[in-house]
Amino acid sequence: MKCHLSKIMGEKRLKISDVARDTGVNRGTVTRLYNETATRVELEVIDKLCEYLNVEVGELFERNIES
Template sequence: MVKCHLSRLMGEKKMKITDVARATGVNRGTITRLYHETAVRVELDTIDRLCQLLDCEVGDLLEHVGE
């Protein structure tokens, strides 16, 4: 399973879903699904934009956890 840490990273920077959507140009629904960890797939461009905005590495945003 892949865990998304977007909500934690956004919380650390006190950002709202709307702020992230506006700053990255990524659809608000996509950000919401990542935030709530209900996304099934994500474009690499979306990951790139989020990492740039949040000043983090892919490994900080996404984590593989074994089950």
């Protein structure tokens, strides 16, 4: 899975601390998603981030299809 959080946050000029504070999502979780090091994410977190960033799940995450 590829996470586009860093790209989306860059476009909206948001900092990790802003997203964590405004969504209530743990800063460490936001950091791991931002750096694409997260191995699992709660559905509630994905929902909060999508709502906050005004994006769909498919815009936030992309499935890598390897041949």
